[in-house]
Amino acid sequence: MKRTRTIIILLIIVFGFLGALYFFWLKGQEDPVKYTSEEPSEQTIVVKTVATGSIVPKEEILIKPNISGVIEEIFIEAGEYVKQGDLIAQIRVIPNVSNLTSAKNNISSNSNALQTAEINFKTQQAIYDRQKALFDKGVISANQFDEINNTYLQAKQRVGQARIDVTQSRQNYDIIKTGTTSGLGSVAQTQVRATVSGMVLDVPVKAGNQVIEANNFNEGTSIASLADVKQMIFEGKVDESEVGKIKEGLPLEITVGAIEDQKFDAILDYIAPKGVEENGAIQFEIKGTLKKMDSIFIRAGLSANASIILEKAEKVLAIKEALVQYDDETKKPYVEVEVGDQKFERKELELGISDGIFVEVKSGITKDDKIKVWNQIQGFE
Numbered sequence: 001m002k003r004t005r006t007i008i009i010l011l012i013i014v015f016g017f018l019g020a021l022y023f024f025w026l027k028g029q030e031d032p033v034k035y036t037s038e039e040p041s042e043q044t045i046v047v048k049t050v051a052t053g054s055i056v057p058k059e060e061i062l063i064k065p066n067i068s069g070v071i072e073e074i075f076i077e078a079g080e081y082v083k084q085g086d087l088i089a090q091i092r093v094i095p096n097v098s099n100l101t102s103a104k105n106n107i108s109s110n111s112n113a114l115q116t117a118e119i120n121f122k123t124q125q126a127i128y129d130r131q132k133a134l135f136d137k138g139v140i141s142a143n144q145f146d147e148i149n150n151t152y153l154q155a156k157q158r159v160g161q162a163r164i165d166v167t168q169s170r171q172n173y174d175i176i177k178t179g180t181t182s183g184l185g186s187v188a189q190t191q192v193r194a195t196v197s198g199m200v201l202d203v204p205v206k207a208g209n210q211v212i213e214a215n216n217f218n219e220g221t222s223i224a225s226l227a228d229v230k231q232m233i234f235e236g237k238v239d240e241s242e243v244g245k246i247k248e249g250l251p252l253e254i255t256v257g258a259i260e261d262q263k264f265d266a267i268l269d270y271i272a273p274k275g276v277e278e279n280g281a282i283q284f285e286i287k288g289t290l291k292k293m294d295s296i297f298i299r300a301g302l303s304a305n306a307s308i309i310l311e312k313a314e315k316v317l318a319i320k321e322a323l324v325q326y327d328d329e330t331k332k333p334y335v336e337v338e339v340g341d342q343k344f345e346r347k348e349l350e351l352g353i354s355d356g357i358f359v360e361v362k363s364g365i366t367k368d369d370k371i372k373v374w375n376q377i378q379g380f381e
Helices: 002-029 097-136 142-178
Strands: 041-057 060-063 069-074 087-092 191-193 198-202 224-227 232-239 251-256 263-271 276-278 281-290 303-320 333-340 343-348 350-354 358-363
Touching (some): 097 142, 251 281
Antiparallel strands (some): 060 224, 069 087, 198 224, 232 281, 263 281
């Protein structure tokens, strides 16, 4: 019984050994590692960085009143086109009691001054008439008559100035009380008109709202904002790590989130000289003017992305960057070109720009060369 068990164990060992030999023999019959190859292709390689921002008008004009009061009526709505001089709103003046009283006192004061000047003028005119008669008879000298004539002319001038002062004080009183006066015509301050032609972007006030005039101490209340929507710009920000790569005059490709499958060309024409810290990073403002748009309307304020074209090589010989190897000592780039069946020859390259996927090849290979793919693929015949 023990002898039979021993024979069985020996047979198992022998067959196991023979099986192992057979396995290794099969492995020896497998094909060696085979490499595939790829040919260079013609590519347009673009190196770019991206900035986020929005589309805004190149110039947005805020319309403000020249007098304080209450909006009586608004004649426009957002989205309308207006021409320079078109009526935008009508203001009803709410007079200030103190200013009104002061203006009324000025009228009274200037009227009294006019009466005094007229009385003095009549007195000087009577003196002038008597002295002229004596001068004509040769009773008084020319020097004496000249002094009297000058006094007469000065009295006449003071009457004219007093009349002007009375007129101006009355006009000022009317303006304070009603916002306008006779003689102002189209420049009546109660009428707010468009200062430029363009689209109405926003009307932030309503009839009944109180408005404040623009002056040296106050910006005034904006009644409307106007802009030429055919002249739009991209406003965005780039990180400090990217700002050193860009410069004014570079082309931009603008994509607007609300407008699918559409790109707009622009030119980078402003880079802020000073950065602003946002969320722990320094951001620099940039602006780019969109080229003329006749058929597409872009609403102001839409979010957008701008691809800033740093470098561009059109229709150049290129290979995938993954195919490029670098010499351990010289660090020069090279590839292996197929010269026979699974036979490759090393060729050094002169490379151009890269977009991270394809790299431009300036010299070293031709478009007909087959480049070794370094990823090994196991296969059987």
